[in-house]
Every structure is written in C-alpha cells, then in structure tokens.
Amino acid sequence: MRLSRFPLATTKETPSDAEIISHQLMLRAGFIRKLGAGLYTWLPIGLRVLKKVENIVREEMDRAGALEVLMPTIQPGELWKESGRWDVMGYEMLRFKDRHKNDFCYAPTAEEVITFHVRQDIRSYRQLPINYYQIQTKFRDERRPRFGLMRGREFLMKDAYSFHMDAEDLSREYYNMREAYIRVFTRVGAAFRAVKADSGNIGGALSEEFHILANSGEDLLAVAEGGTYAANVEAAECKPTGKRAAASAALEKVSTPGQKTCDQVSKFLNVPLTGKVKLLVVHAAEGQPHALIGIALRGDHQLNEVKASKHPKVKSPFKMATPEEVQAAFGCETGYLGPIKCPIPVIADHAAFEVADFVCGANENDHHLKGANWGRDAEEPETADLRAIVEGDASPDGVGVIKFYRGIEGGHVFQLGKKYSKAMNLTVLDEKGQAVTPEMGCYGIGVSRLVAAVLEQSNDAGGMIWPDAIAPFRVIVCPIGMDKSEAVKAAAEKLYADLNAAGIETALDDRGARPGSMFADADLIGIPHRVVIGDKSLATAQFEYKSRKAEKAEMIPASLEAVLEKLRG
RNA sequence: CGGGGCGUAGCUCAGCUUGGUAGAGUGCUUGCUUCGGGAGCAAGAAGUCGCAGGUUCGAAUCCUGUCGCCCCGACCA
Secondary structure, three states, X not given: OEHHHOOOOOOOOOOOOOOOHHHHHHHHOOOEEEEEXXXXXXXXXXXXXXXXHHHHHHHHHHHOOOEEOXXXXXXXXXXXXXXXXXXXXXXXXXXXXXXXXXXXXEOOOOHXXXXXXXXXXXXXXXXXXEEEEEEEEXXXXXXXXXXXXXXXXXXXXXXXXXXXXXXXXXXXXXXXXXXXXXXXXXXXXOOEEEEEOOOOOOOOOOEEEEEXXXXXXXXXXXXXXXXXXXXXXXXXXXXXXXXXXXXXXXXXXXXXXXXXXXXXXXXXXXXXXXXXXXXXXEEEOOOOOOOEEEEEEEOOOOEOHHHHHHOOOEOOOOOEOOHHHHHHHHOXXXXXXXXXXXXXXXXXXXXXXXXXXXXXXXXXXXXXEEEEOEOOOEOOOEEEOOEOOOOOOEOOOOOOEEEEEEEEEEEEEEEEEOHHHHHOOOOEEXXXXXXXXXXXXXXXXXXXXXXXXXXXXXXXXXXXXXXXXXXXXXXXXXXXXXXOOHHHHHHHHHHHHHHHHOOOOEEEOOOOOOHHHHHHHXXXXXXXXXXXXXXXXXXXXXXXXXXXXXXXXXXXXXXHHHHHHHHHO
C-alpha cells in the first residue's frame, strides 16, 4: 500500500475522553473514530487489524470442525419470548417494533436463533454433534460504555453453539473449543490465561474465561504461582483446612468504647486481625425462619458477594441489612456484632469457623468478647465458602500460592446444558426412536475487544507495537528524500514491489514527509518491521532495518533477501 | 438510575465570573527556505458558540427547557 493513497489520520494530541492506552492509541493512530457512545467506525488501517484477528478466529474454528453461518443482527422478539428471556433481559437488550408493530431486538447473543434453526433442520442423532459459529456484530446497550472498544455497545463477536446427544459429548466439544481458543489467543500474540469462571449451572457445568493479562483489565484473577489453578476471583474457591485449635481461653466481655471496625478493635485489644471474627448481617432468602441472617468472616477477610448470593439461605441478589434493621434485631450498632448469643441464624465462612479463642462483637454497644469459641460459647454453625480469596492463600487445589492479576475477558467457553434446548422444545430422535433434548455449549470471542486487548499489553511511548500476525502491514519502507534522489526512489520502489511479490504486506511511505514525521507515524501505527532507504546507506549498498521492538536500527545489505531474513528473524 | 462535569474552527481547548465586532494551538491550502526523529517564515480558507425558548438596545457569556457526550457510583451478565 502506498501511504500517499492511504489516509493515515494520525494525531499528536491525545483525545481527552480516552482513558486507557489502547483507546488513546487507536484514536491517535486513526484506527477508529467514535460515532456515538460505545459506537465506533473502523477506518481502513484499523480494519486491516480487525480482519486479521477475525481470520485467525475463523481459521481456528474451521480447523476445530465448527461450521460458519451468518445470522441476522435483527431478531424476532417471538423467539426470546419462547426462551423466556424477553422478560428477563434488562435494558441491555435493544428492543424495537417494525411497521407491523411486532417486537424485535438487535442481537445481544444468538442462543435463541440458532436453537430455532437447529430445531428446523436437525431431527436425528445421526446429525449430531454439530457446532455452528458466526462472526457477527452484536449490540448490548451497556449502561455505561467505556474504554473505547473494550466495553463498547456495538462490537464484533465470534459466537459458536454446539449441540450434543449427551453431556459426555458436550464435554468433549468443550475441550475441543478450549484447545481452539488456546490456538487463537496464542496466534494473535496475546499473553493470556484461561481461568475458571462463575459456573452457576447445576450438574457440573463448566465455564472458563480466557483473559488477556493487562493492568487495565476490569476483572481480577486469582492465579496459583507454582501451580496450575486459575480462576476469576468471583469464582475462586476457598477451601477449609479442617483444622481448629482447641479452646484455651475463657470467654470474657471487655469494654471497647467507640471501637467499631475490625482494625480499631484489633489495635485496641492488641490481637491480630486473623484472631477476630466479624459478623455481617444480610437479608435472608424467602421462606427462611428469620428475615435476616448473619455471615461470620475472619477479621482480615472480605465477603464474596457472588458466593453469598448463591447460598440457598441468603437473599439473591445479595442485600446488606440497614443499620436500622440491625438495631431492631440486635439492639446495638453495627460495630459490635458477633456470632455469640446471636439473635439471628449464623453461617460461618470456613476460615472464620477455624479460629479459636477469637475476639468478636458482644452484641452490645461499646463491648466485645475475648476468648470466644464455636461449640462452647455458641452452637457449631453451618459453614460455607463465602469469603473472597486473597493473595497469599493456598491454591484451592493444594498446589501453589495465590497471586492476583488483572485481565480483560476476551473469550468464554461454557457448557449450557439443556437450558435453551428445553425451553425451546428442541428434540432429536436417538437410535431407539426416542426424543432426546440435546445438550448445548456456547463459546464466544470478543473479536473487536481482542484487538484492543492485545494493544493494551503491547505498546510503548512511541505508540502501538503489533505482533506480526495481526499488524496492519508487516513492513514499512521509508525512503529519505525520495523526491530528490532517483537512486532512493528506485531502490524503495523496487523493494516495495519485491516484498509485495513475495507476499509480504508492505506499506511504502511515499508521502514525501520529513523523516521525523515518517518515523513517528511508523512507530505510532506499530508496523513491526521498518526499512529506511537513504542516499547515505545506499552509498554502501545497505538498507537500515529496525524492528519496532528494538532500541536501535541496524544496517543490512540492500537486498530483498536480507530484509526477508530479518522478517524470519 | 443517583452525583459531578463538558458541548465554541476538522482536532485539542481558551473566552463565560463582570453581556458590547469570534480567539489560540494543531491540522488544512499556497509560496519560499529546509530535509535522518512530528521544521521555519509568510499569506490564506475555515465556526448559525449543541438545540429551542426567555431576559436585554445588545447573549458564546445571564435564566429556563431540551438533546448529546464524559467521569464517579449503583445496576446488569
């Protein structure tokens, strides 16, 4: 591509409404332009990168045996009513009516549509398993779109849906997709991690997210150093150790005027935070004997609200009791609550259950208890995994120590089970002629998000640094004084033609710009390989080569072969 | 949805408190000089000051409404 014919809309200034580096760079380098909140146009150079990522995804899906389809972005509301999600989905789903006043929505996902088609066409077990995928625009009306392409409203997504006769075959395909995802993320040059995700489904349904590691990531990941365990902190388990020291101290009520927080009490009584048990009061689930329920946590731990919401005795979604409700139930302020002589039922987190001789609130203003013990001073409580995992915890699988990383969710593989096939009455006949409801899996990759995510972990002060596999061009040829020197012009044109002939996507900066601006643009748009041709280097029959990642340029022989050698580098 | 902020030249912003001829930088056009890390000088084109009302002799500026966008939070998956 001749840059004189290819508008490079680069700017020096950083747009004020871009918060994260990938968003800033994509605007500055002219990859995207904003049309509205969460809506972006891909300009020619940016689109080249998007298409490359898209093709890698397509190749790997094809290789894994999935079949590409293309479903409409506009979906009939009827199907969503059939699955029951029309009323469940919130404002995230953009709804509208056509001229006949029929309900429609802009696709946020496509389980309903694909299930509808499979129901039309798939009748026999002989036709299964099957895995359909598409790479198509989605729209989710996020309440707060942000971070450019990272959380846009309209985005490009690869979504795949597989159908199976039984859970075993679903599991096989799940791992098949997982392998395909590993290949995709590896090929686009991302440093990533597959982590266990929130798997709410009963029946051992598996769910894993593929995260690109980046400090700007919205998700926190718990990864075992020296082990293989990795999970989204929302889903990271905390296992009981099964050990608790015997009670050795006598129960004693002490005056702790004004000491309301765990930190304050810990310092005031000179006991470590790990020796304190705190009690959170939350709303109980419908049908529980008491409207409130207490959750006991060790002093240094935080509640994991996802886990709490899933506990059968806790109201979902999770809701904390108000100070007034606590006062009514306990007759004291929230700073002095404890599980001993507690007026409401208590569930203890495993870690809180394993503390002996602990300090806790006395359920009386300005007083705490010392030397408290489960079993002796209160009934042995029901226990559950309720706390958030913390760095330094032992890995739940027993191998390694937990460390936190930030990640950007780029993909998700999920065993759906029969949720949609059942709701939408999809059945196929098995070899005995019996109708069977197929098992489903779904597998997504945020294609446009992946572009931003890779960039998020691959940039420097000069701008973008694209991996070869998804760079808009692999090589940029920068002739110095092309207008003045026939030799430079001829050499640059020849190299440009030769590289293209060799199948290398090459940009020729024939704009006649000054060297400074040429180099700055080449760096900003992140072309991985740069060849500079000037009279000085040609005098010694040399080109100047610089890798985008390298500090300095180096001289190479002025030949196509020498350049190709560097690309193989 | 709650709180805060911003809409002025293609882009980034000043001007608004205290009403009186529309500004800068950058980008763009032309010319001359320059030419290895975003050049210099000169000339030039470019804005119904988000939109609609109102107050006023006069509104970018004050008031009301409205739309759009951004940030924090909550919410959702």
